[in-house]
Amino acid sequence: MFLAPVAAIAAAAVAVGPAFASTPASAPARTADNGNSTGVDGEANAPAKRSLRSAWVGTRTGAMVKSPAWVGSARLNAGWAYGNGGAHRAWDVGLWLGTPVHSPRNGVVIGLNDGVANNRPGYNPGSNASSNWVLVCHTVKGRQVSTYWQHLSPGIKVTVGQRVSGPRMGSNGRPIPGTGTQLGLSGNTGNSTGPHLHLASFKGCASASVAGNNSTAAWTRYNYLNRPETLFYEPSRVWNRPTIDARSLIATTRKSGRSGEVVKFRKAVLAKSRSARAGSGFRKLVRQAKRTYGWHNHGGLPNRGFLKKLAWRTENLGVR
Numbered sequence: 001m002f003l004a005p006v007a008a009i010a011a012a013a014v015a016v017g018p019a020f021a022s023t024p025a026s027a028p029a030r031t032a033d034n035g036n037s038t039g040v041d042g043e044a045n046a047p048a049k050r051s052l053r054s055a056w057v058g059t060r061t062g063a064m065v066k067s068p069a070w071v072g073s074a075r076l077n078a079g080w081a082y083g084n085g086g087a088h089r090a091w092d093v094g095l096w097l098g099t100p101v102h103s104p105r106n107g108v109v110i111g112l113n114d115g116v117a118n119n120r121p122g123y124n125p126g127s128n129a130s131s132n133w134v135l136v137c138h139t140v141k142g143r144q145v146s147t148y149w150q151h152l153s154p155g156i157k158v159t160v161g162q163r164v165s166g167p168r169m170g171s172n173g174r175p176i177p178g179t180g181t182q183l184g185l186s187g188n189t190g191n192s193t194g195p196h197l198h199l200a201s202f203k204g205c206a207s208a209s210v211a212g213n214n215s216t217a218a219w220t221r222y223n224y225l226n227r228p229e230t231l232f233y234e235p236s237r238v239w240n241r242p243t244i245d246a247r248s249l250i251a252t253t254r255k256s257g258r259s260g261e262v263v264k265f266r267k268a269v270l271a272k273s274r275s276a277r278a279g280s281g282f283r284k285l286v287r288q289a290k291r292t293y294g295w296h297n298h299g300g301l302p303n304r305g306f307l308k309k310l311a312w313r314t315e316n317l318g319v320r
């Protein structure tokens, strides 16, 4: 695995996702269109087991959700639990068939499956049906986290082993949706009752191997259900994180080397370089930064290439 180990950083404030408060269980409103406002996994129709009827946590079903992974807001057709109370522990996002889906954070593609045609409207081929999916490994606060993007249309846009980028940052410091590397188009493949995106996140990453449903990475796709200790819920935790854009950082640096953003960035990088968990590669980079750009000299101007390189090693800073 070529991902550099990264240490946890307590520096920048983290934008947190929706609170993990319990919300009253209520079945999603169902309409007859079988469209993106109702599409969920086929399991949603399986009989609920009492043991799986956990309290509903996170964003409630029916809420509109946003992400850098898609443009605009979409209906959450199922969240922590299905309408029947069965464990879901993922998001079923009501995206129209063919909606571009982008990586919400830097990462590496560790698995995928492609070539399955979208289901005919109203027809679900069942729980053994193959789907198109992508599995991406990210580093979130120094910890490896996998994201699983399922039911995609045929025509995956990435390859196994490919590095993917998160979104560009707007001038307001917020990520611009739809500007990260495109993974594919949302769809309705596999065990699915209608067009939707199934998005799960869990701790740990398999190593990238080969495409297809029979790979080391593919076998980890349901860790979030089978191994509760790997739960990393909700998926929004992957993109709700400190964000510093290299381009805007440089622009700010040109104006004033003492600006808040630059000072925050320096503090975080220096704290990380002192951490026991910082890799030798990272320490080398920081030494190079100090030498080349004069980190002790507020007039120093790190260039974009350097910051991008640094970004891969400080991903938990959200540097792009």
Ligand SMILES: [Zn+2]
Pocket: 040, 041, 078, 088, 090, 091, 092, 197, 198, 199
């Ligand atoms: Zn789902």
